[in-house]
Amino acid sequence: MHQTDIRYTKLRWLLTLVGLLLYIVDIWTDVGLSIKFLLDGRYICSALIFSFILAGLLVTQIFSHAWYEDDLEDPLVNPRGQSTVLGMSKGKLVVFHLCGAGIFTRYYHLLKSGFKVLWLLGGSLNEEERKEAHHRLFCQATDLSMLKLFEAFLESAPQLLVQIYIVQDRGEASVVQYFSMVFSCCNIAWALVDYRRCLRRSLPNIQEMPSGLPTAVYLFYKLFTFSSHILSFSLLLLLTPYCVIALVAILWVLGTMWSHVLRTNFCSTKRHEMVYRVVVGFILTFTFFNVKGQNTRIVMTIYYSLYLLINLTSPLLLAFLKPEVRTAMFFLVISGVIFACSVLGLVFLVLFYLYLHPKAKRREADEVDGIAKQTEATGRMNNFLRP
Structure with missing residues (x-):
């Protein structure tokens, strides 16, 4: 249109x-x-x-x-x-x-x-x-x-x-x-x-x-990837809050540094640009965005590989270090939801960018x-x- x-x-x-x-x-x-x-x-x-x-x-x-x-x-x-x-x-x-x-x-x-x-x-x-x-x-x-x-x-x-x-x-x-x-x-x-x-x-x-199917698929992609990430962080919180604080801090710093490397020019003043880059780094902790409107296929692949690693490692780490939770119903349910949402999120991501993403200018x-x-x-x- x-x-x-x-x-x-x-x-x-x-x-x-x-x-x-x-x-x-x-x-x-x-x-x-x-x-x-x-x-x-x-x-x-x-x-x-x-x-x-x-x-x-x-x-x-x-x-x-x-x-x-x-x-x-x-x-x-x-x-x-x-x-x-x-x-x-x-x-x-x-x-x-x-x-x-x-x-x-x-x-x-x-x-x-x-x-x-x-x-x-x-x-x-x-x-x-x-x-x-x-x-x-x-x-x-x-x-x-x-x-x-x-x-x-x-x-x-x-x-x-x-x-x-x-x-x-x-x-x-x-x-x-x-x-x-x-x-x-x-x-x-x-x-x-x-x-x-x-x-x-x-x-x-x-x-x-486009409205309809493309919007729905995009929504499912974001919701499933975001939900699984939040739940994996919550399992790490049960292990120890310091583990999540450290992980989020590392991801936040990496996202902020990536914004610096790309030299974003979003704001008209340097002080606002610094705040913007810090905010972008925090958003990247939870979900992926194209920071500077460039081709991000490689960056997105790296991002979601790390995302999948965190999501799969969190339940395994909790089960290994806290054996008493292995048979707990909440642990089994949340682990299953994390796995299902991770897979579904990536499936909807691939479907959206291969078939439904509006590529033509x-x-x-x-x-x-x-x-x-x-x-x-x-x-x-x-x-x-x-x-």
Whole structure:
């Protein structure tokens, strides 16, 4: 589908609203779980959950504010050189982000702009105005989806690991824990698929992500590989927390170093670029992303070979060093799930990239239909993580 055919539909607007509600529920269940642990006297668990919430919140505010600042300086986004962006002054931007409302601000403006374009203006826009308005909506959605991706892997993923460990260690869980784990899984799944679809739709020279079977296969590939990895880490936690801390630290450092080696140029300032590389390193601890939009067949092969090694070694190591768990039902079930999800994840990965991945690029931009202007305006999106 060409850029000229892409529309920000009413269904897409409604799904954005669903994403906002899912995000709110996920945050509140995690906060509620942290408070419950605190009241139960489990101070370390409470502090861990709360620290993950703060980490996700802090990083998303940093990048959200930086991108708004970049938009103010971008002559394509702000051709008149106005001192406001989306009606917000620099001072108001700082206040909103200091209050942790960066993502909510972006949701508000995306829903407001989308409602205006889709319901109020309707057919009053000519073809050129319609293309520009819908492309602008997808650019806003892509910025938001990238922030949600950061939040999902900095907050939802690690606290999900902690909760799975607690359930395994104690053999029971509260209703709040179950709700928190369910919504964390949903938040991660939503963030992965929404990010991929929004990013590919916002870049004119990249073919969009087809809906239906390709999206489903991609979702299964990510969910199965992510789930098996989280469960393998949880088994290592049962062995000793220090083992997982060391392993995650090593993988985090390797991912961060890889970002340095590739010399990512995502941010407009060096300090933000350093934060970005550290965040990318942490995301790579849980799942694979193309860091710089290059051919990654070899890198992906190395990554998933290491992934498979960790997943297969974790149950064996626990069984060898803790013989008493060998006949435990939870150990047998989780080991089976890890093996099944690892195999299924890699099968869906191969199926997706061999048969369903949109390889062909769209036609080159030209001045006649205005796509060249849109391509230049995508700016930082060309440097976003590629799914």
